[in-house]
Amino acid sequence: MSQPTPAGLKSSARTYTHPGLPEPADKDYAVIGKSKPKIDAREKVTGQARYTADLKFPNMLYGKILTSPHAHARILSIDTSEAEKIPGVKAVITHKDVPTLKYGISPARWDENIFCIETVKFVGDKVAAVACIDEETCYKALKAIKVEYEVLPAVLDPLHAMDEDAPQIHPEYPLNKNTEIHQNFGDVDEAFRQADYVRTDMFVGNRTYQAPMEPHTATSIWQGGKLTVYSSTQSPHYFQYYIAREFGLPMGDVRVIKTYVGGGFGGKLEPTGLEFAGAVLARLTGRPVKMFYDRAEMFAHNRGRHRQYMKLTTGVNADGRILGVHADFIMDGGAYTSLGIATAYYAGAMLTLTYDFENYRFDMNRVYTNLPACGAQRGHGAPQPRYAFEAHLDNIAKDLDIDPLEIRLRNARKPNTITPNEFVVNSCEMVACLEQARDISGWADKKGKLPAGRGIGVATGSFVSGAGYPIYRTDLPHAAAMIKVAEDGTAATLYTGATDIGQGSDTVLCQMAAEAMGYTYEQMKIVAADTETTPHDFGAYASRQTLMSGAAVKEAGDEVRKQLLEMAGEMVDLPPERLSVRLGRISAKDNPEITLTFEEAARTFFVQKGPLMGRGSYAPPKLGGKHKGAPVGTSPAYSFAAQVSEVEIDEETGEVAVLDVWDVHDCGQVINPALLHAQVHGALYMGMGESIWEEVRFDAKGKIQNPTLGEYRLPTALDMPRIHSSLVPSYEIAGPWGVKEVGEGATLPTMGCFRNAIFDAMGISVNSLPLTPEKVWAALREKRKANGEDIWDPMACECFLE
Amino acid sequence: MYLPDFDYYAPESLTEATGLLMQLGTSARVLAGGTDILVKMKSGLLAPSALVSLKNLHELRRIRWDADRGLAIGALATHNEICNSAVVQEHFLSLSEAAHKLANNQIRNRGTIGGNLVNAIPSADLPPILIALGAYVTLAGPNSSRTVPVESFFTGVSRCALEPEREILTEVVIPPQKTTGSTYIKFGLRRSGALAVVGVAAAVTMDGNVVRDARICLGAVYKVPTRAIQAEQVLIGKTWTNDLLEQAGRTAVGCCLPISDIRGSAEYRRDLVRIFTRRALKRAITQGHV
Structure with a gap:
């Protein structure tokens, strides 16, 4: 069925084998992989927690x-x-x-x-x-x-920021160009020449704001x-x-x-x-x-999602295999850089992950405007380009009469491959994610068979498990950890610079520490995110902590266990390698009669040798290629996800009701399933908000019109669909116990997924975010007009008012 | 967003309350829930030197049915109290439903019907159904009180017939009526905590399939909640059909003058008036309750 590769054109990814430890046969874990309650849940729900x-x-x-x-x-x-x-x-x-x-x-x-x-x-x-x-x-x-x-005079329209006669915002940056990117991999022009079909689409993203609950x-x-x-x-x-x-x-x-x-x-x-x-x-x-800051000041300080203008051109062969992609973007950066250089690079870099194509060109201008500065928001620069690409791919699938899920399966990235922009992908269950999403959503029974007004869409996403390089240049390790066991062995305190901002890193890192030590989670204490008392860590961004901070914690826990078993060996007169420890019980591997508690061995250690402590640190290997901007988007590991959503459209008002979303994630070994699914729900919630509701709006003088939670409409619980969060088995060789990211990845597919479901339901394409009822209404009217239907004009009726 | 200084009074009787208003003059405002006035004060839109809280006037919280007068709702009844009141649900279920569509649960727990009316914003959710049901309000002054139909209560955006330096809105009364069906539906941009982009109330008196009487009120599409009288006339005396309701919907568009704002363009709102008028009429006709 698959067509031969056109001559002289690379059409599939190079392969790569990671030198790390292979997947263990025995995954009988005692503490990780379990839905332990959050370590700070009691403080938070009782109001004891002090912000x-x-x-x-x-x-x-x-x-x-x-x-x-x-x-x-x-x-x-x-x-x-x-x-x-x-x-x-x-x-x-x-x-x-x-x-x-x-x-x-x-x-x-x-x-x-x-x-x-x-x-x-x-x-x-x-x-x-x-x-x-x-x-x-x-x-x-x-x-x-x-x-x-x-x-x-102010620059409020990013599309005119680079005009010769536009006001200059920073004298150091002529034409208001903050970041200009031109990356070229393979031979895109040749790919387009050899392609059976080439299509160009234009999409616009929206300015959104993180709107954290706490100012x-x-x-x-x-x-x-x-x-x-x-x-x-x-x-x-x-x-x-x-x-x-x-x-x-x-x-x-x-x-x-x-x-x-x-x-x-x-x-x-x-x-x-x-x-x-x-x-x-x-x-x-x-x-x-x-x-x-109060709420309005938070909106003005911003650092939220950039507005992006995204032109995409893709060449495919007759069976839908992608040969080459050209992404040509403009980004509204606002008045300052913030994290925007990385955002601009991320916008293009992350497009190469979920589908396997070898010829890629990325052009970008991030421009200054006299609007609040934009920065990193969940998914960083990637969600809007992902929306654009997933919509673009559905347009291509429709033109070629290929099922949208099928075109994705044909192009899905495989494990142990290298992207054209030099990202090494170890584990990758993109195919399994798509297949499971297809099966649990009932895709085959629904696609093309739903009642009028209903539609189903699919989209993919992928995200880093920690950035390969820190934000400023330094050779510091990315994460470090210490564990100090209490003198009598009844508690152990994890000291980590990792930063729990609600996502639950304190909890999963304590689970990982206990697993490595052979201890219980319930006896763990944590001191975190204090630059004086805790060891260095870069913090909570780029979905890095489970893999990177976790690797440091595992090393510290391993060191505690090693010292503990040496002590226990002396106490029971056995070599330490013949002992094991699990959930605080030390036992001889070949003699169940010999047991000792963690507490006994730890207390003896303290009496004889002083504090029982473990230390660990983590630095990723050197990653990425040599081209300009190559570090952005590198990561030791990438998560993958497929989402399917089903929507119902009010054909008269354009209102979109999201009925169900099926999210299938490849995120490696799971440390805490309850927290993981909560992250998927939260990321999906944010993706949904940006898809249909959220948009920071400005008046003609650059003042925010809706800096309140009343008019900046985050979705409510009543707006949420049924969410089916599911996983595929996966093991990541670069992560401790095989872990990968989840916190941001589930934001990525959502916007494109809803757009595609609306496209399926009504045959209309809304090419700018958010996909508001009014835009859907306008697109539906345009479609009816184009079909020659008689449309009643609400502006032309008789007015009875004076 | 900081509440400025003000004097606070919590009178024990209505006489004392109106007396206080007279004494304090134009710089005083009534506090009855606070979900609007406190926000306005925090954002600097209003700076009254005194607030007169009605919270001790417990009789203003009662909801009663009287066969002669109809349903009398004290001005201090909260939206959730109206929503959950068995008496309201028995006689005017559509009002209970309208109260449920208002804002979000937290605001429905604090905000009151009196406050909602006196605040007089065009997109308020209670006025359209009250107007469609022919309700009137009682305005109590120091020596006398008067009644005003809700339909003529609003005089402009954030303006109403109440004289704030001497009067207090004490109750809302919906008279007994022959109405066979009524409803209020709104288009908001999310399912909770959204102001109406368009709100439409309809009340009909049916004789079989013939419309004997109809009242339609539109919210959020004119400076005040407004009757769509020409649309009502399309229906009265006729046997209802879907086409007739569509015609009434189109006519209703001529009875409003919506603006374009961040919640929707004028063109979109006008089309929504057509759609929601038709849908409200159909619900009022077919659902079988007032």
């Missing part, structure tokens, strides 16, 4: 930031004298009072100042800050600061020359690094502590400005300063 904003310190002041009311303006003068006279105002600061060193999270483009110096670049840009005895006084002080602006907060305290910052953060390490850099402090004099965090989703990975302003205010006043 950063709950912390109070003696003499603490409250701080707020004054922001720009204009999208683009020159600052002519700032007069803080009236504000300083208000009783209760302890400090007022502007750019004159803070370091002028530019910062950012992406070292290649540090382009932010703590406070604007010459111009403000979006509505919400930071101009000044106050510290006062209470919150109310802060607002009075902010009102009393007089800023004189000269309003400048950004930071409390800064100076003790002598040492700065401590309590922060709602995804990465204490990056905060520590950038705060230390900004103030010229040794990293050892900056301590960043994460408390409980109510969600991040990418928006809390980089310093928010609250840390810098708070540190200066705390220094000036000699008092702790608590800074925070």
Whole structure:
């Protein structure tokens, strides 16, 4: 059936064999693979858990930031004298009072100042800050600061940001080009020449915002020359690094502590400005300063999903095998870089993963606009291009009269292959995911056979299990861990820099520690995400912690077990290799009569040798190719997923009801099934929100129109479909026990999956996100008009009102 | 988003409450749930120097049926109390259903019918069904009280007939009627916590398949909730058919003047008025309850 490969064109991936340990035959695990309750569940549900904003310190002041009311303006003068006279105002600061060193999270483009110096670049840009005895006084002080602006023309349309006559936002970046990418792998032109069919489609993504439940907060305290910052953060390490850099402090004099965090989703990975302003205010006043954003300020600070304009051209042969792809994108970056360089590279890099094609070109311009800066949001740059590609592929399948699931099976990536952009893929159950999604969704019985208004769609996704390289250049390992067993052996504490932001890393890492040690999960304690007491870890982003932090934890746990069994061997007079330990019981492998408890051996160890401790660290192997931008998208391992969704469309109003979603994931060995499925539900929820409801909207002056949870419509529980979260057996050779990511991957297929289900139901293509009822309504009317149907015009009826 | 300073009063009687309003003048506002006014105060849209809470006026919370007067709902009844009231469900189930469609559960637990009416936003969910059912409100002043039909209560966006410096809306009354079916349906952009893009209430009096009387009220498509009288006239005296309902729906579009905003374009809203008017009429005619 399959056609021969056209001459002179590579059409399938190179293969690769990972040198790591093969899959073990015995997977009789005692602690991992089980749905243990979350280690912090009791604290959270009883309200005992204290988030950063709950912390109070003696003499603490409250701080707020004054922001720009204009999208683009020159600052002519700032007069803080009236504000300083208000009783209760302890400090007022502007750019004159803070370091002028530019910062950012992406070292290649540090382009932010703590406070604007010459111009403000979006509505919400930071101009000044106050510290006062209470919150109310802060607002009075902010009102009393007089800023004189000269309003400048603004760039609000990313498609015109690169025009010769467009206003320039950063003088260092002509034509408002923040990041320009041209990558070329194989021979795309030749692929298109040899293809039986070439199609081009254009899609538009939407600006969305992470909208974490907990607002950004930071409390800064100076003790002598040492700065401590309590922060709602995804990465204490990056905060520590950038705060230390900004103030010229040794990293050892900056301590960043994460408390409980109510969600991040990418928006809390980089310093928010609250840390810098708070540190200066705390220094000036000699008092702790608590800074925070309210909901509208969170939307203005943003760092959410970029809006992308995505042109895709694909050449296929007659049976639908992809020969070459050209992705040509423009991205609205907003006023600053944030994580956007990586976002821009991710947007193209991740398109090569789920389908096997060898000829690929990626062109991208990330442009500056006078809108809030965009950054990393769950799935980073990948979900919108994935939506575009999955929609594009369905268009091709329809043109060639191939079933959408079948065209995906024909192109699905195989394990132990290398992508054209040099990503090494070890485990990959893309085919099994598609087949299971097909079977459990009843695809064969539904496709083309559903009643009017109903449709079914399929899409795929893949994501990194941790980034192959850190955000700034360093040779630090990516993760490290320590375990200290209590003196009497009744508890063990895991010290890790890994960052639990609600996703449950504290829980799965304690499960992994207990499994490695031969201990019980219930006896584990954890100290995490405090740069002073816990070992280094880059934090919660790029779905990295289960694999990377887990590898460090496993090594630490293995070291504890080894020392424990040596001690036990001395106690029972057996060589340690003849002993094993499981769930706190030590036994001889060939003599069940000989037993000893973990506690007994651990206590004896402490008496004789001092603290029983284990250490571990993890650094990924060198990954990726040599082309420009090659590091972005590299990872030790990739997850794969297929989603099928069934929708029902109101043919008159365009309303889309999602009835069922079947998500089948290849995520390697599962540590905690309950948490894993919860991650799938959460990722799917976010994907759904971006698909149909969520969009940050701006007025003609660049001001956000909907910075509230009333008008920025996250879906509610009532909007959720039935979710069927399923797994395929999988083992990843590069991960401890064979683990891979799950937290972001399930966001990827969702938008394209819904678009394809709507396409199946109604034969209409909505080529921009979100797939709102009004867009579906408009597309349905266009289709009826094109079919020659008589459409009633609601604008042309008789008006009875005066 | 910080609540400014204000004086707070919680009078024990209606007389005391209206007296306070007279004494405090235009800078005072009534607090009856707070789901609208506190948000407006936090965002700086309103800055009353005093709030007069009605929470101690327990008699304003009652919901009663009287064969002569009809259904009387105290202004302090919350949306969830209306939604879950057996008396409301027995006599005007459609009002209970409308209350359930309003906002989200948290707001339905706090917000009151009186507050919903006095707030007077065009997209409010209760006015259309109250107007379709011919309800009136009682406005109590210091010495006397007056009644105003809900239909003429609204005078503009966030404006109503209440005189805020002396009057308190105390009750909403739906008179006994011959209506055979009524309903309120809305189009919101999610299933909970969404303002109406379009809301349509219909009340019909059927004689077999013949429409003896019909009242249609449109929400969110004009500066005030508005009757679609010309659409009603399409129906009255006729035997209902799907085509007739469609014709009424198209006519209703001429009875409104929606704007384009972030929730929908004028063109989309107008088509939704057609669709929802037809659907509301069909439900009111066929579902067999008021």
